[in-house]
Amino acid sequence: MKQGAIAFLPLALGVALYGFAFGILAAHVGFPFWGVAMMSASIHAGSSQIVAVEQFAGGAALLGAALAGALLNLRYIGIVASLTEILRQSPLPVRLLAIHVTGDENWALTMSENARDPKIGAAFLIGSGLVSIVTWICSTALGALVGSALPDLERFGLGFAFTAAFIAMARGMFRGRRDVLPWLGSFALTALLVIAGMAKAYAIVFGATIGVVLSALQRTLRT
Amino acid sequence: MSYSHWMLIALLALAAATIRIVGLLAGSAIRRSRYAPILDDLPGAIIVSLVAASLADQPGPGWLAAAIALATAWFTRNVIATMVVGVASFAALTNLPV
Numbered sequence: 001m002k003q004g005a006i007a008f009l010p011l012a013l014g015v016a017l018y019g020f021a022f023g024i025l026a027a028h029v030g031f032p033f034w035g036v037a038m039m040s041a042s043i044h045a046g047s048s049q050i051v052a053v054e055q056f057a058g059g060a061a062l063l064g065a066a067l068a069g070a071l072l073n074l075r076y077i078g079i080v081a082s083l084t085e086i087l088r089q090s091p092l093p094v095r096l097l098a099i100h101v102t103g104d105e106n107w108a109l110t111m112s113e114n115a116r117d118p119k120i121g122a123a124f125l126i127g128s129g130l131v132s133i134v135t136w137i138c139s140t141a142l143g144a145l146v147g148s149a150l151p152d153l154e155r156f157g158l159g160f161a162f163t164a165a166f167i168a169m170a171r172g173m174f175r176g177r178r179d180v181l182p183w184l185g186s187f188a189l190t191a192l193l194v195i196a197g198m199a200k201a202y203a204i205v206f207g208a209t210i211g212v213v214l215s216a217l218q219r220t221l222r223t
Numbered sequence: 224m225s226y227s228h229w230m231l232i233a234l235l236a237l238a239a240a241t242i243r244i245v246g247l248l249a250g251s252a253i254r255r256s257r258y259a260p261i262l263d264d265l266p267g268a269i270i271v272s273l274v275a276a277s278l279a280d281q282p283g284p285g286w287l288a289a290a291i292a293l294a295t296a297w298f299t300r301n302v303i304a305t306m307v308v309g310v311a312s313f314a315a316l317t318n319l320p321v
Binding site for chain 2: 102
């Protein structure tokens with residue numbers, strides 16, 4: 001466990017910076033620092049939290065905001081499924097703890113270390129995950145404390161920080177040429193629907209759906 | 224914190240826990256099914272739609288700042304750098320004395 005915790009430390013710096021930035025944004029939407037800490041402890045999923053909070057700030061209905069955040073988190077079905085082998089011999093409570101503390105970064109680290117040395121497994125995952133979640137809780141709460149002390153940040157374009165964060169996330173998710181057409185479809189349809197006056201939460205659902213459909217069509221045509 | 228703030232945390236936490244437990248119990252079966260690619264395609268499609276939704280009602284400077292943020296993200300692949308450059312560009316472009 002200690003090995004995983006130590007190995008994760010350099011990555012924890014990145015988590016802390018991201019968490020701090022998220023905390024500032026969440027404070028801006030009215031979350032107190034302890035609320036942000038509670039959110040980070042119970043959810044522990046950066047992109048999901050940032051998307052839900054942005055939708056919430058934009059006035060989307062509560063369910064719409066939660067749904068947007070949850071949909072983005074669906075990839076964890078695959079991430080957790082890939083841990084089946086590593087967690088096979090652990091008792092259920094340990095498995096539940098392991099999957100809660102698993103985030104993108106410590107999952108990737110554990111998988112790559114496990115590929116190099118099969119002895120690296122559940123203990124490494126949990127050790128790195130505990131450092132990850134503690135860093136996430138503390139940095140987001142600290143960001144919220146600082147954010148609530150700062151004056152009217154909207155004037156300096158803080159709202160645009162969400163857009164920029166989404167652009168960066170999209171860059172990280174881009175898988176090459178096969179994403180170009182579906183993503184253009186999603187972008188164009190969502191933008192057109194919003195311009196035509198549709199509520200953003202619904203436009204996003206239609207836009208994302210057309211992207212998934214176009215991806216599936218491309219796959220069918222290729223085979 | 225209002226009722227809505229509490230509910231957002233509760234709903235998201237419930238969803239996050241459910242998704243992780245589904246992954247633990249049925250993840251392998253889902254990954255072998257023909258619906259597996261949807262799990263991989265969905266996050267990107269949602270994020271791109273979110274960018275579109277937040278830009279759609281922006282005036283020109285917002286789109287220009289987004290282009291600058293995209294270039295930053297493309298070359299640095301770094302969320303924090305993209306946020307800093309994006310917000311700075313947005314603030315500079317929208318506060319230009321024109």
